[in-house]
Structures are given as structure tokens and as C-alpha cells.
Amino acid sequence: MGDPPATSEGESGSRPSPGRAEQAPRPWWKGAILYHVYVRSFFDSDGDGHGDLPGVMAKLDYIRSLGVDGIWLSPIHPSPNRDWGYDIADFEGVQADYGTPEDVRRLLDAAHARGLKVVLDEVLSHTSDEHPWFVESLTGGKDGPKADWYVWADPKDDGTAPNNWLSVFGGPAWAYQPARRQHYHHKFLRQQPKLNWRSDAAREAALSVLDFWLEKGVDGFRLDVAGTYLHDAALTDNPPVPMAERRAYDWSHAGNLQRHLHDSNLPENVRVLELIRRRVEAHGDRFVFGEFSEEEERCGAYLSPDEGLHSAYTFVLLLAKTLTAAFVREHYATLAAYPVHWPTISFSNHDVPRTVSRFGGEDASPDLAQQLFALLLSLKGTTLIYQGEELGLPQARLTRDQLRDPVGDLYWPYSGGRDGCRTPMPWRPGEALGFTTGTPWLPAAAEHAGLTVAAQEADPESTLAFARQMIAFRKGSAAMTAGELEFLDLEEPVLAFVRREGEEAIACVFNLSGEPRFLDEPRFAGAELLAVRAGDADLRGGSIGLSARAAVFLKLAPPAGAE
CATH class of the missing domain: 2.60.40.1180 (Golgi alpha-mannosidase II)
Incomplete structure (x- = not known):
């Protein structure tokens, strides 16, 4: 078992100093606009009720018509779908109901022919418990070749978990396995064991996943939970969030009642991110950005001209429910502490309620949707637009029997989970709103029936029309793009x-x-x-x-x- 090797400024692939960077051409991703495609809900090409890669390819002209620079695809790899693709069983394969490796090649070619970049969502902090790596780590014994590829620890004398770490989704972040007489760590579901990035072999296997897809022609990666690669080897307990400092968000999941300082967000995690960025940059002009869910200051601390990733975002803007000038200024004041950090800006994605509903409540009006879209495109950073944001879609309301999200089911009825922002993209009027000819995996939202692409294409005053104008304005202005x-x-x-x-x-x-x-x-x-x-x-x-x-x-x- 080892630690990530140190890097130095003299190594191949390091970024130039700030002084030299000012003279270099601006990289394509700095100020770019990426359209976030949640593949399973975007467009179903074969009538099985699940969106797929041929469906994405069928809608590339629509995406290009928005004026964006590229697409970020949700995970495309084989998965048991305990967490809908974020529990990966084969990093080099393609989910069967999404298509084939040949479909990936066709999609890359078609997107590149239209001037669109393609960024994949990679989940390298953990795998599915059905991944062959984990199966071998479990069954091969404590001395097997993959014994240390995951985070294993002995139980306490009374049989309880090794420490107090809590899962983001609820309960202890440990699961006992009789085959090894040990617990394994999982920051999320029990079926998502934590990969051990302190293992030299496991780390190299994970980095090789990036090489595999970069050689296929992808233009970069969004890294899921990028602050969680390293854990404290001593398994130190996390401290609690002091009672006086607890907000409603902290109480929303038990895991939020801890400060995640030892199971994630370690300062030395930046060394891992630096390795990842150098690996990506070795393939040319590519882009890698990360998601950071806690400890917002790490977002800046993990990004600089010579350390960390190219860019990142936190959940501050994604979780906010009240929009004020002071709130936006405060967020950028935090980022200002790291002046070399180039942020990624996002108001909406597959994990949080849709923007117009979060900020507007019952007032999901086109006026509010257009203002929020304008603000998103105006803020400094690389912009992420979640599918349907250009339509001003509100959050869908689902009943418990319609939910597919394990988090929504766990916390029902307190939380409706994440399915309300994952319902099918509304393309045209009809029972499934043009998403599929079959039965959609999630119901098409009744709230979206009047906001379809077809309806808004015909209305020059629509949110879609405004979104295209706003994107064109942004891209036509050096100040709005990169100023x-x-x-x-x-x-x-x-x-x-x-x-x-x-x-x-x-x-x-x-x-x-x-x-x-x-x-x-x-x-x-x-x-x-x-x-x-x-x-x-x-x-x-x-x-x-x-x-x-x-x-x-x-x-x-x-x-x-x-x-």
C-alpha cells in the first residue's frame, strides 16, 4: 500500500506559471458552455422506455442549435443501477440499454463533426459491489492481489463499525462481510464500496480508465465526488457539526451532521487530483473538472496553476433556495480567496430540484426562468446547463410508487428525492411528451406538458428562444465569456x-x-x-x-x- 507520488513543476504536463499562462491561447474549456445530458431521460430511440446513446445522437442538432460548446454525458458504463449508473460494474464497457461501444464511437464522431466536445462522467472514488475488482478483493482473501484495492477495516471488539463515519445516504458508512471478517467503507450506498486510492495498484487501475476513454476520443471528464478519493488511513472519527451551527440542510441527512474531514476532503487529496489532471493533459487539449459536495474552501484549494484540476463546482449554488445579491457576492468572495481558480458554474443537475422551482416555489414563471438563465450565463466560469433548463422546466411531482431513486424512497415523505429533476425531457405533445414510444422509466411530468421543445420552438418569446439569444450573446462577448x-x-x-x-x-x-x-x-x-x-x-x-x-x-x- 502506498500514497500518491509527489509531483514537481519540472514534470512533463505541468501547467505554466500564471505569468506565462497569460500569454498562452485560452483553452477551449475556459468560459465554455456544456450541456448536461442525463442519458436515461433524454431521448429513447428504441422504445424500451430508457434514453440511450443513439437517442442523444438523434438530438445533436437540437443541442448544437442552442449554441453550446459541448455535452457532458451522465455515466454510460454497465451498472446494476442501484444508484442509476453511479455504481459502475465495468469502467471500459457501455450500459446495454444505452447502446454499444460502436454507438459511443458514432456519437463522438457525430458530435465532433458538429463542433461539439464530449465530456464523460467518471465515478472513480467507488465502484459497484458487482465490479470484478471488488469481487476479487472480497473473495481473494486478505493476502490476495486485490486485497487492498478497497477500504477494509476490522470491526470493533463488540462487532460494530470501525469508526463513526456516516454514509451520505444514511446510516454507518461501513458494511460487514463475513468472507473477510471485516467491514468495507462506502460513502454512499452499501452497494458502492470505496476504492482505495492509497493502493498503488488500485490507483493506477483507476487512472488507466481515463487513458482508455481519452484514447477513444472523449474531450474530458466530470469527476463525481472529487473530494473523496483519499481517506484518513488511521480511520479517525469525524467531528460533529456543532449543534448551534446546524442548519436545515445539515438535518436533512444524518451524514450531514458530521464534518467530513477524515473520510473525505483531506488536504493531500490535491495530490491525487494533480495526478488526474496530468494524466488527462498528457492526451492534449482536454478538460477535467470536479464535483465537491462539502467543505467549499477545498474547491479553491484543490485548483491552481500547478495543482489539482482545471475547474470545479460545489453544491452552494445548487442547494440554495433563496437568491439574493448578498448570497451571490458571498459565494464569489469565497472563490476570491483563490484568485487563480477558474470556477464551474451550475444552478441545476440530476441531484437537486430544478432551478425555477427551487428559487421560485409556486412561481415557476417564464419571467423567472429567463432571469435565472441569464444570471447563470453571466457569472464568471465554465457554465453547465442541465437538460431542460433552457426550457424553464419546473420540478416534477411524483408519488412514492413512481420513485426509482433510493434516496427518495429512504427519506419519504420528508424528501421526494432526486427523481423530480430526472423525468423525461419533453420534446413534443403526447402521452410520453415525445420521449419514447414505450413506457418511460419515469413518468413524463404533467408540469412539462406546455413547455415542450416543439411548443417553444414555435414561440419567439419562449424561454428556449431567450436561452438561444443569451448563449449567442455570451459567446459573442470576450468579457462575458472569460472576463x-x-x-x-x-x-x-x-x-x-x-x-x-x-x-x-x-x-x-x-x-x-x-x-x-x-x-x-x-x-x-x-x-x-x-x-x-x-x-x-x-x-x-x-x-x-x-x-x-x-x-x-x-x-x-x-x-x-x-x-
Whole structure:
């Protein structure tokens, strides 16, 4: 058993220093927009009720019409689907109801022919308990060749778990196996044993997965739970979240009542992420970003010109239920502590309630959907758009018998789980909203019947039409794509900031309330009110009036004396 080897600036594949990086061409991913495809719910090509890779390929022209730079596919590998693809049984295979390896090749070719990058979702912190690696680790004995490929530990004398670590999904993060007379660690479901990245052989096997798919032509990876690769070898207990600091979110799952300092989020985890990034960069201009669920400061600490990944995101923006100017400023203030960090920005994905429902509750109006989409595209970072966000889809309401998510079933009725954001993409009117000719794996949401792609394609005022305009605006502006972000000190409920690159400066102004607002801002004097906007605005000198839920953009005049 070993630890990840140290790296140095002189090794091949290291990134240049910040000074040299400023002169290099901007990498394709910096400021890119990726469209997140949850494959099982996107489009079913064969009528079995499950989305598939040929279905993604059939909709590539739609994706390209949005103006995005690429797609991020949810896991495509064989899985028993205890956690719907995030429990992988074969890293080099393709889930049978998604298609074949040849379908992957066709999809890569078709996407690249349209100028779209393809990023895979890789789950390298754990596997399925049906993965051959785990089966051999379990049955091969404590001295077998894969004995240390997973995190095994002896029970306490009374037979209980080795320490107090809790699973994210509830209960102890340990499962006893009589075959070894030991517990194995699982941060999530019991069927998702933790891979031991402190084992040299296991670590190399996991890194080789990246090589395999990069050689097939994929353009990068999203790394699931990127803060969890390393565990404390001494199995130190996690400390509790102090009672006075516990929020509603902490109480939502028992695992949240601990500070996960020893089962994940270790400072030395950055060394593993550095190995991953170097492995990816060895294949050329590729991209690797990570998901960090706890300890937000690690998001910045794990990313720098010479350490960690290219980019990352946390659940701060994904879990927020109230949107205020102060909240957005606070989030970026945390990131500002790591000035070389390039963030990934996401409001929605397959794990959290849909954006317009989370922030709007019963007010899932097109006005709010368009403002939120405009804000998402305006913030500094590489942007992730979850499928249906361009349509302004609200969260679907499902009954318990319709759920397929183990978390939703475990915490019913307190939580509806994650299925409400995983229902099929609504393409056109009909019983299954054009997703399948069969019975969909999750029911098509009644809430989405009036928001189909077909209906919005026919409406020039639709959220889809606005999303295309907003993406085109973003991509046509160097400041909006890659510029720095400077907040303007305005009173709630107005959020305003300037994106600046070279001589271009764009002020982004959002009225986060449901009532009109009027404000004076001298820096807006001489500005040009741009045509792309959600809601209405009236600019007169340094004064601006904003309708409810407005999102407006102003091209600022150059400073006095500038050429």
C-alpha cells in the first residue's frame, strides 16, 4: 500500500506559471458552455422506455442549435443501477440499454463533426459491489492481489463499525462481510464500496480508465465526488457539526451532521487530483473538472496553476433556495480567496430540484426562468446547463410508487428525492411528451406538458428562444465569456456586476424581486442598453428602471480620457 507520488513543476504536463499562462491561447474549456445530458431521460430511440446513446445522437442538432460548446454525458458504463449508473460494474464497457461501444464511437464522431466536445462522467472514488475488482478483493482473501484495492477495516471488539463515519445516504458508512471478517467503507450506498486510492495498484487501475476513454476520443471528464478519493488511513472519527451551527440542510441527512474531514476532503487529496489532471493533459487539449459536495474552501484549494484540476463546482449554488445579491457576492468572495481558480458554474443537475422551482416555489414563471438563465450565463466560469433548463422546466411531482431513486424512497415523505429533476425531457405533445414510444422509466411530468421543445420552438418569446439569444450573446462577448467579475455595491434586491476583458466592459443588472425597481448608478451614464434582456428596462443617463425579474446588460462607456 502506498500514497500518491509527489509531483514537481519540472514534470512533463505541468501547467505554466500564471505569468506565462497569460500569454498562452485560452483553452477551449475556459468560459465554455456544456450541456448536461442525463442519458436515461433524454431521448429513447428504441422504445424500451430508457434514453440511450443513439437517442442523444438523434438530438445533436437540437443541442448544437442552442449554441453550446459541448455535452457532458451522465455515466454510460454497465451498472446494476442501484444508484442509476453511479455504481459502475465495468469502467471500459457501455450500459446495454444505452447502446454499444460502436454507438459511443458514432456519437463522438457525430458530435465532433458538429463542433461539439464530449465530456464523460467518471465515478472513480467507488465502484459497484458487482465490479470484478471488488469481487476479487472480497473473495481473494486478505493476502490476495486485490486485497487492498478497497477500504477494509476490522470491526470493533463488540462487532460494530470501525469508526463513526456516516454514509451520505444514511446510516454507518461501513458494511460487514463475513468472507473477510471485516467491514468495507462506502460513502454512499452499501452497494458502492470505496476504492482505495492509497493502493498503488488500485490507483493506477483507476487512472488507466481515463487513458482508455481519452484514447477513444472523449474531450474530458466530470469527476463525481472529487473530494473523496483519499481517506484518513488511521480511520479517525469525524467531528460533529456543532449543534448551534446546524442548519436545515445539515438535518436533512444524518451524514450531514458530521464534518467530513477524515473520510473525505483531506488536504493531500490535491495530490491525487494533480495526478488526474496530468494524466488527462498528457492526451492534449482536454478538460477535467470536479464535483465537491462539502467543505467549499477545498474547491479553491484543490485548483491552481500547478495543482489539482482545471475547474470545479460545489453544491452552494445548487442547494440554495433563496437568491439574493448578498448570497451571490458571498459565494464569489469565497472563490476570491483563490484568485487563480477558474470556477464551474451550475444552478441545476440530476441531484437537486430544478432551478425555477427551487428559487421560485409556486412561481415557476417564464419571467423567472429567463432571469435565472441569464444570471447563470453571466457569472464568471465554465457554465453547465442541465437538460431542460433552457426550457424553464419546473420540478416534477411524483408519488412514492413512481420513485426509482433510493434516496427518495429512504427519506419519504420528508424528501421526494432526486427523481423530480430526472423525468423525461419533453420534446413534443403526447402521452410520453415525445420521449419514447414505450413506457418511460419515469413518468413524463404533467408540469412539462406546455413547455415542450416543439411548443417553444414555435414561440419567439419562449424561454428556449431567450436561452438561444443569451448563449449567442455570451459567446459573442470576450468579457462575458472569460472576463473578470467586479460586483457593484447596490442595495437589495438588485444584483449587479461588471464583466471586463480588455477594453470591453458589460454591466449585468438583475432585479431579483417581483416588483419594479428604480436606481441611480453614475457608472451607467453613457452606457448602451443592449437588446438581449429578460423583462424591460429604461436607461436615462445614470438612472435605470427595471421591471420585475428583469435581467439587463449595458455596454459601459470607456473611462474619461481613454482612446
